Amino acid sequence: MALVLYNTLTKRKEPLEPLHKDKIGIYVCGVTVYDQSHLGHAKSAINFDVIVRWLRHRGYDVKHVTNFTDVDDKIIARANEIGIDPLKLSQRMIDEYFGDMDALRIRRASVYPKASDTMEDIIRMVQGLIDKGYAYESNGSVYFSVRKAKEYGKLSRQNLDQMQAGARIEPGEDKQNPMDFALWKAAKPGEIAWDSPWGKGRPGWHIECSAMCLKHIGKTVDIHGGGTELIFPHHENEILQSEAYNDAPFVRYWMHNGLLTIDQEKMSKSLKNFFLIKDILGKHTPGTVRFYLLNAQYSQPLDYNEKSLEEAGKALERLQNTYSSMKAVLTTSKGTDDASELCEKAAKDFEAKMDDDFSTREAIAVMYDLSREANKLLSDGKLSQKGAQNVIDVFDKFNSIFDVLVETQRTGEDLSGKLVDLLLEMREEARERKDFAQADTIRKRLAELGIEIQDTQDGAVWKRK
RNA sequence: GCCGGGAUGACAGAGUGGCCAUGUGGCGGACUGCAGAUCCGUACACGGGAGUUCAAAUCUCCCUCCCGGCCCCA
Known part of the structure; x- marks a missing residue:
C-alpha cells in the first residue's frame, strides 16, 4: 500500500511520488537562533524526525535540510543588548539547539x-x-513585486485585494505596494552587513529558504515542512x-505541523x-517528551499541560513494561505459542497507520493492543521464547521510529548479573520457608542498587532501571 | 474583515455511514505472602439546530464557540 500524506497545497491526502523515484529532498524551516529552544520547537523537530x-x-534515500536563520532583526537586537557580535550569539544558540535536540534523540x-x-x-x-x-x-x-507574480496566495488561499482591504497595511516608504516584501534589506548604520550590488545590507527573511532549497536540493523539492504559522506569509513568499x-x-508536498499551545494559546517566545x-x-525523560509529542497527529495542535505530560509518561511505561518483560523471559519462557500471527498483524497495522499520513497516535494504539x-500470553504461561522474540522484534521496529523505549535487558552474563541471579x-x-522479611530485604536492597525485581508465575525476573 | 484548522466520554486524543479506538484516571473482579506488573469486566461521548438515509458522532445546510495566520515566530 502506498504512503499517503496530507498536502497543504491541495488540501488533501496524496500518495507520495517523489520527483526522483527513490530519492527525497525534504526541507524543513528551522529556527531563528536568538534564544534557547522551547517545547514548541521540540514538537516540530520531533514530528519531522519521525517523518524522516x-x-x-x-527505503527512500532522504536528504533532509534544515536551516538556521542566523542574521535577522531579533538577533541583532539581542546581540546589541548583551554587547557581542551577532554571529557569535547565533553560533552560541546553535550549539544550545544541538544540545537540546541531541538530548531528545532527534x-x-x-x-x-x-x-x-x-x-x-x-x-x-x-x-x-x-x-x-x-x-x-x-x-x-x-523588494519582490507581488503584482508581478503569476499566482498569488495559492498555498494560503489569500486574495491580494481582500488582504489589503482588510489589513490596511501602510506602504513602507520604499515599497511600491504594501504587500511587496524585502529580498534584501539595506544596512542601517552599525548593523552587520554584507556587500552586494545594491550596497551593504543583509537578506530578507524569506529569501534564504528559497536559496537554500535551490542550493541543497534543487529547483523542485519533494517535501517542504514547517509550522502552520509559517504558511503565510513565509511559505507563500518562498513560492513566489x-x-x-x-x-x-517549487514544492511537491507542503507539510505543516500543528502548533504547541498552552492554555489554548500558542507557545511562543513573544508571548x-x-x-x-x-x-x-x-x-x-526524553522518551516521555517524545512520546507525549507523538501522541497527537503531527498536523494537529497540541495543548500542553504538566498533567498530560505526566500521563504520557505513565502510558509509555505500559509499553516499556511489556518490552522489558519480553526481554526478561527471552531465555526462560516455557510456553509454546510463538505469537507469530499476532505479531505479523501488529507489524502490518503499524505500517499501515504510519503510511497513512504518519498517524503516530494510531500506530501507538496498535502497540497497546x-x-x-x-502480556496475556505471558501471564497464561503460553508464550514461547520465540514468541517473546517476535514481540520484541515488533517493539524494536516501533522504537526505531519513535525512539522512546530504553533497554532494560538483563545482563546476566557478567559477574554482577550472576550475583543478582x-x-x-x-x-x-527465603520465600519458600515463608521468611518474607528476608525476601523483602533482598528486594529492597537490590532496588536501592537499581535492580528491580518482579515476581511472576514463572519465578522472579529482574532488570536494571 | 479575510484565509485556514477545530469542537468526541473525568482528562488526553483517534476514527468511521451500521461492530471495540487507545491511554491515564474511576468503579468491580482475577492473580499475589506483600510490592509491582499484568489480565478481565464496567460506567462516562461525539458543540447546537434542521435535512438526506433503513441507519449519522460520521454526509449537506445554518448557528455558536475556540485556535492559528494577515509585524516576528517551529
Whole structure:
C-alpha cells in the first residue's frame, strides 16, 4: 500500500511520488537562533524526525535540510543588548539547539545551512529576480513585486485585494505596494552587513529558504515542512520567489505541523508562555517528551499541560513494561505459542497507520493492543521464547521510529548479573520457608542498587532501571 | 474583515455511514505472602439546530464557540 500524506497545497491526502523515484529532498524551516529552544520547537523537530525516519524506513534515500536563520532583526537586537557580535550569539544558540535536540534523540539533518553561509547564493537569486523583472531596488533595498507574480496566495488561499482591504497595511516608504516584501534589506548604520550590488545590507527573511532549497536540493523539492504559522506569509513568499526565479514548481508536498499551545494559546517566545526544552528535561525523560509529542497527529495542535505530560509518561511505561518483560523471559519462557500471527498483524497495522499520513497516535494504539495480547500470553504461561522474540522484534521496529523505549535487558552474563541471579535464588528459598522479611530485604536492597525485581508465575525476573 | 484548522466520554486524543479506538484516571473482579506488573469486566461521548438515509458522532445546510495566520515566530 502506498504512503499517503496530507498536502497543504491541495488540501488533501496524496500518495507520495517523489520527483526522483527513490530519492527525497525534504526541507524543513528551522529556527531563528536568538534564544534557547522551547517545547514548541521540540514538537516540530520531533514530528519531522519521525517523518524522516519513516521515509528512510520505507527505503527512500532522504536528504533532509534544515536551516538556521542566523542574521535577522531579533538577533541583532539581542546581540546589541548583551554587547557581542551577532554571529557569535547565533553560533552560541546553535550549539544550545544541538544540545537540546541531541538530548531528545532527534537525528541530525543532512545539512544545516546558515543564512550567513549562503550569502552568495542569496545575492545571485535576488539579482536574478531583478533581471527577470520580478523585483526592484529602492534605496539600497530590494523588494519582490507581488503584482508581478503569476499566482498569488495559492498555498494560503489569500486574495491580494481582500488582504489589503482588510489589513490596511501602510506602504513602507520604499515599497511600491504594501504587500511587496524585502529580498534584501539595506544596512542601517552599525548593523552587520554584507556587500552586494545594491550596497551593504543583509537578506530578507524569506529569501534564504528559497536559496537554500535551490542550493541543497534543487529547483523542485519533494517535501517542504514547517509550522502552520509559517504558511503565510513565509511559505507563500518562498513560492513566489522560487517559482519566479526557477520557472519550475517549487514544492511537491507542503507539510505543516500543528502548533504547541498552552492554555489554548500558542507557545511562543513573544508571548512569554514557553517552557524551555532543558527545563522540561529536568523533570521528564526524553522518551516521555517524545512520546507525549507523538501522541497527537503531527498536523494537529497540541495543548500542553504538566498533567498530560505526566500521563504520557505513565502510558509509555505500559509499553516499556511489556518490552522489558519480553526481554526478561527471552531465555526462560516455557510456553509454546510463538505469537507469530499476532505479531505479523501488529507489524502490518503499524505500517499501515504510519503510511497513512504518519498517524503516530494510531500506530501507538496498535502497540497497546499488541502489548495486551502479549502480556496475556505471558501471564497464561503460553508464550514461547520465540514468541517473546517476535514481540520484541515488533517493539524494536516501533522504537526505531519513535525512539522512546530504553533497554532494560538483563545482563546476566557478567559477574554482577550472576550475583543478582544468586541473590534471587536465595530470596526464592527465603520465600519458600515463608521468611518474607528476608525476601523483602533482598528486594529492597537490590532496588536501592537499581535492580528491580518482579515476581511472576514463572519465578522472579529482574532488570536494571 | 479575510484565509485556514477545530469542537468526541473525568482528562488526553483517534476514527468511521451500521461492530471495540487507545491511554491515564474511576468503579468491580482475577492473580499475589506483600510490592509491582499484568489480565478481565464496567460506567462516562461525539458543540447546537434542521435535512438526506433503513441507519449519522460520521454526509449537506445554518448557528455558536475556540485556535492559528494577515509585524516576528517551529
